[in-house]
């Protein structure tokens with residue numbers, strides 16, 4: 320396992336501990352049933368950037384509201400990006416995270432697309448280590464629980480002119496997360512959005528930015544109204560092939576040994592989970608195909624039995640089986656179908672690596688508490 324980051328980091332982080340840290344009893348009550356994204360730890364990381372000084376003033380301070388001028392550009396033009404990764408507590412108490420340099424590199428790509436400054440991979444990883452060092456008591460230890468880490472970057476220059484901001488803030492906040500499927504992994508129904516797209520050609524689909532999520536919320540409401548957990552988006556140009564869900568990538572099992580996922584077209588977010596699942600499938604001797612997948616292929620494949628399993632993946636829910644796709648005049652699959660064997664085996668293997676239950680043969684883990 321790799322437990323150090325080899326590249327040197329350049330920023331020094333100052334620590335100003337919170338004077339209002341929650342008592343152990345209060346923290347333990349939260350950790351007993353943390354849910355997702357509801358509770359936040361005692362501290363946060365902040366790094367400032369200006370066009371004159373670059374990145375500076377890295378610090379770990381009490382978690383609390385940001386002071387934003389009402390003219391801050393993020394509030395008007397949505398110049399914002401974010402990341403999501405987790406810290407896992409292993410059985411021996413040690414604390415690890417999963418492929419953080421992938422998140423760091425993706426944040427750099429998102430930054431380029433949103434005309435924000437890039438933070439070095441080493442500084443990104445160090446910011447995660449700093450966050451976990453000060454709030455490690457907030458990492459739950461029950462099975463499938465973790466500390467969800469949310470780095471994000473906003474334009475905070477007070478200026479209403481339309482251009483890339485000259486003042487930016489990078490932050491990391493952390494939130495304890497319970498087991499996503501507390502009562503066992505249950506397949507979900509997915510809503511097909513035929514009216515709305517999340518990304519267009521040359522747009523921001525490949526960047527992890529808040530704006531993409533803003534555009535997905537109305538179709539997401541439609542999904543809930545139709546008893547579905549998430550929205551599936553088709554490509555914006557032809558509306559004939561599969562892009563991804565609002566916040567997860569999608570996979571199909573063909574026959575017993577082929578895994579198919581939409582190729583990265585520029586409108587799909589390149590998931591770290593997606594990449595890891597493809598590697599684990601190849602390790603098992605499966606054929607992995609990254610290519611265009613049409614809605615028609617999905618329908619015909621399920622009808623003929625050729626497509627035996629469909630699942631979605633992302634950091635928050637790891638791997639989620641999909642039982643049925645519903646939409647206006649569309650129904651593919653059986654809402655009562657159980658989770659597929661290959662889906663569950665890949666999920667198990669990925670979480671076994673993340674929680675240190677099997678050897679980390681690809682060197683995916685980074686130790687955070689050493």
Ligand SMILES: *Cc1c(COP(=O)(O)O)cnc(C)c1O
Pocket residue numbers: 403527563564565566567568588589590591592593632633634635
């Ligand atoms: C974050 C995200 C994913 C999943 O990426 P992971 O790195 O696996 O967590 C997929 N799609 C979208 C739109 C996302 O924002």
